[in-house]
Amino acid sequence: MIQLFLPLNFLGFVYREIRRALTDLENMLGLLTRKPSINDGPGAEPLTLTQGAIRFENVKFHYDSDRPILNELSFNVPAGSKVAVVGASGAGKSTLARLLYRFYELNSGAIYIDEQPIHKVTLASLRQAIAIVPQDTVLFNTTIVENIAYGRPDASADEINKAIDMAHLRAFINSLDKGDQTLVGERGLKVSGGEKQRIAIARAILKKSPILIFDEATSALDSHSEQAILSAMREVASEHTSIVIAHRLSTITDADTIIVLKAGQVIEQGKHDDLLALQGEYARMWELQQKQSDNA
Ligand code: ATP
Numbered sequence: 016m017i018q019l020f021l022p023l024n025f026l027g028f029v030y031r032e033i034r035r036a037l038t039d040l041e042n043m044l045g046l047l048t049r050k051p052s053i054n055d056g057p058g059a060e061p062l063t064l065t066q067g068a069i070r071f072e073n074v075k076f077h078y079d080s081d082r083p084i085l086n087e088l089s090f091n092v093p094a095g096s097k098v099a100v101v102g103a104s105g106a107g108k109s110t111l112a113r114l115l116y117r118f119y120e121l122n123s124g125a126i127y128i129d130e131q132p133i134h135k136v137t138l139a140s141l142r143q144a145i146a147i148v149p150q151d152t153v154l155f156n157t158t159i160v161e162n163i164a165y166g167r168p169d170a171s172a173d174e175i176n177k178a179i180d181m182a183h184l185r186a187f188i189n190s191l192d193k194g195d196q197t198l199v200g201e202r203g204l205k206v207s208g209g210e211k212q213r214i215a216i217a218r219a220i221l222k223k224s225p226i227l228i229f230d231e232a233t234s235a236l237d238s239h240s241e242q243a244i245l246s247a248m249r250e251v252a253s254e255h256t257s258i259v260i261a262h263r264l265s266t267i268t269d270a271d272t273i274i275v276l277k278a279g280q281v282i283e284q285g286k287h288d289d290l291l292a293l294q295g296e297y298a299r300m301w302e303l304q305q306k307q308s309d310n311a
Contacts, residue, residue, distance in 0.1 A: 018201075019053055022290055023125065025307060027151035030145060031189055033139070033161060035169060036279045039220065042264025043204070049163075052119075053117050053118065053119070053120065053138065054138070055137050055138055055208060056134060056135060057066050057136060058099055059138075060135070060136060061122070061136060061139075061140035062128060062129070062131055062133075062135050062136040062137070062140040062141055062301060063131065063142055064128070064129055065129045066094030066095070066129060066225075067094045067095070067111070067128070067225035067226050067254075067255070067256040068091070068092065068093055068094040068128070068129055068130075068256065069089075069092040069115065069126070069127070069226065069256060069258070070089075070091050070092075070126070070127040070130075071088055071089055071090050071111070071124070071126050072089050072124055072125050072126070072127065072262075073087045073088070073089055073123065073124035073125075074087070074088040074089070074114065074120065074121055074123075074124035074125070074126060075087060075121065075122040075124055076103060076110065076114060077119050078119075083279055083282075084107045084110050084279055085107050085111075085114075085279045086278065086279035086280055086293070087279075088111075088124070088276075088279060088280055088281065089124075089275045089281070090223075090274055090281055090284065091273075092195070092256055092258060093256075093271075094129075094256050095255075095307045096256060096257075096271040096272065097252045097257045097259060097269075097270050097271050098257070098258050098259070098270060098271060098272045098273075098274060099259045099260075099261045099270035099272070100258060100260050100261065100266035100273075100274050100275065101261050101262075101264060101267070101273060101274070101276070101297070101300065102275055102277055103277070103293075105267055106253055106277060106278075106279075107276055107279060108260045109150075109230060109260060110259070111233075111276075112147065112228045112230060112258065112260060114126060114147065115133070115226075115228065115258075116141075116142060116145055116147065116195045117133055117134070117138060117141060118209075118230075119140075120134070121134070123271070124306060126242040128144065128226070141282060143222075143224060144224050144225060144226055145151075145221075145224050145228060145230075145293050146218075146219035146222040146224040146226070146227050146255075147213045147219070147227075147228045147229070147230070148212060148216050148219050148227070148228070148230065149215060149217075149230050150230045150231070150232050151208075151211070151232070152211045152212060152215040152218075152297065153212060153215065154199050154200050154211060155200060155218065156200040156201050156203070157198065157199070157200070158195065158196050158197060158198055159188060159191075159195050159196070159197050159214070160175060160195035160196065160198055162199060162214055162218075163178060163179065163184075163195075163214055163217045163218060163221070164216060164218075166218055166221065166222060167218075167221040167222060170221050174210070174221060175217075175221065177220070178217040178220040178221050179195070179217055181216075181217070181220050181247060181248045181251060182213045182216040182217035182220060182251075183213060183244075183246055183247045184210075184212070184214065184217055184302065187210055187213070192202065205308065206237075206241060207237045207274055208230075208232055208236055208240070209237070209239075209243065210246055212232055213243060213244060213247055216229075216244070216247045216248065216251060220251055224255075224257060226256050226257070226258075227251060227252065227255040227256070227257040228257070228258050228259075228260070228293045229248055229252075229258070229260065229284075230249045230258045230260045231259065231260060231261050231262050231263065231266060232262075235240070241263075241266070242276055245266055249269070252263065260295070263304065264287075264297075264301050264304050265304070265308075267287075268287040269287075270286075270287070271286070272284060272285065272286065273285065273286065273287060273290055273297065274284050275290070275296050275297050276302075277296060278302060282295075282296055283296055283297050
């Protein structure tokens with residue numbers, strides 16, 4: 016029996032290794048084959064970061080020419096502040112983040128970081144200045160700690176530990192038999208949406224960029240996960256200029272400014288209480304979400 020078991024076991028091992036290698040390759044190809052349609056302009060200089068202030072000025076943008084997405088959109092994100100962007104699904108919230116990261120060119124207008132138009136600085140320096148926590152994070156088939164340090168393989172153990180603590184991942188990691196050496200993904204542990212987003216927050220902390228974009232997950236998280244993410248985000252946001260793309264208004268009531276986007280423009284702007292008092296679109300969205308959570 017053992018004579019049969021060993022070769023079969025070995026074959027199983029080979030199969031799993033090949034599958035893992037293929038998945039890693041798929042992940043890599045997915046990341047590498049994105050069309051590099053945006054390049055450095057002639058004479059592009061590296062971005063000179065002073066404070067990390069952001070300004071959108073009369074930004075017009077469409078993906079398809081017959082369907083405008085942003086229409087003369089203007090707003091400021093003062094250095095060190097937390098600005099939340101809200102609006103109906105499809106209003107263009109995630110598009111703002113893509114434009115700031117220069118995945119697409121604007122049709123007109125400009126976006127400035129510390130008063131430098133982003134289309135005039137080098138892409139590498141621009142993207143180094145911005146850390147993004149996406150809605151859905153790609154995890155690689157490797158250990159949790161390698162997933163966290165992805166993008167900063169030179170990070171010290173101290174830096175990684177600080178990121179784990181700030182991202183509120185410590186209790187989760189301690190609950191695993193192999194701790195931060197636990198394998199995740201295809202071969203290992205299944206990680207929940209909330210845990211994935213906290214891994215992305217830890218990655219963003221390690222990137223040490225002054226600007227943070229947090230794209231809140233649309234899918235509902237359990238309230239424990241949501242609270243852990245909120246606490247992590249509050250800590251991280253206090254050290255960054257941050258833009259939070261929010262779907263649940265309850266998560267951004269503490270923002271310095273809330274921007275309400277509709278038909279490609281800012282229709283309301285202010286703090287949570289001021290916007291409620293305005294009795295406009297934000298107040299209507301708030302009431303609707305309160306009713307939904309009461310019924311849940
Ligand atoms: P949600 O709250 O659902 O995440 P959103 O406000 O973030 O929505 P965006 O993702 O910015 O909305 O999309 C704005 C509009 O642009 C949507 O109507 C969407 O269908 C469209 N859109 C997004 N990406 C593309 C693309 N690559 N090509 C064409 N249209 C796109």
